[in-house]
Amino acid sequence: MRSDISFTVSPGDRQRLRAIVADPMSPQKHVWRARIVLLSGEDLGTSAIMAATATSKTCVWRWQERFMHEGVDGLLRDRSRPPGKAPVPPERVAEIIRLTQAPPPHEATHWTLGAMAKVAGIAASTAQGIWKAHGLSPHRWRQFKLSNDPKFADKLTAIVGLYVDPPAHAVVLSVDETSQIQALDRTQPGLAHEEGPGRHDDPR
CATH class of the missing domain: 1.10.10 (Arc Repressor Mutant, subunit A)
Incomplete structure (x- = not known):
């Protein structure tokens, strides 16, 4: 010994x-x-x-x-390990999602992890985990669109939960956008169809 x-x-x-x-x-x-x-x-x-x-x-x-x-x-006893990080309460997550939907402060073009951490009073790594878990990418401002639906967080959680933990014996199907047409481009209603010269819709 x-x-x-x-x-x-x-x-x-x-x-x-x-x-x-x-x-x-x-x-x-x-x-x-x-x-x-x-x-x-x-x-x-x-x-x-x-x-x-x-x-x-x-x-x-x-x-x-x-x-x-x-x-x-x-x-017979293992040494206790330091406890991990406490999970973020659901209402706190919903608040961070709500903030992500709102315009960032100081006239910034998009939210950053640092800005969200400072405003929400959380660690940047925590904000990153919440964004990743809910499919949020506000830093990709050229392609990323945020809904102004007040129930956006609830709907987002429901959809993400359906993919992550679907009901037993359920089949989850995902339908992508039409080829060559992205929904991101549909930010304005389409214009009414106008007939050009020599064009007729009469089936006869």
Whole structure:
């Protein structure tokens, strides 16, 4: 063992450790942790324990040290990891979508991640994740169109949800724009058809 690690495996601990190894329902990570301590209690060296348990030197030392400080219970418990970012509340997401629909401040031509982060009080990475999840690309201002429908966020969420998590046994079909005609160009109503000279619509 490492020079700063020293412990004795008591008969009670040895019994618990052997039970963990013998139990077919024990997670494998618990089995080899228990074996490391059992072999350590038999005064085997680090190299021998590594070979017997197919683990690294640092792994052997880690679980020897854990047992020294926390006993058998410490072998069965993983260290807690720092919590991840809390999810953005749905009403906050809806507000960011609403802001994306509105003109950006300071007479800018389009929203940027930095501008949205500052106005909405969120991280730029969070704004990027919301835009990506909802298919929003306001920085592509030459092609991107924003609806002024007050229920745009609700409809967008419903459509995106249909693709991401469709109902059971459902078939989701997508119909693209007509070839050579993009809906992005249809920002103004079409002009009424006018007959030119010599043109007639009479089927006769």
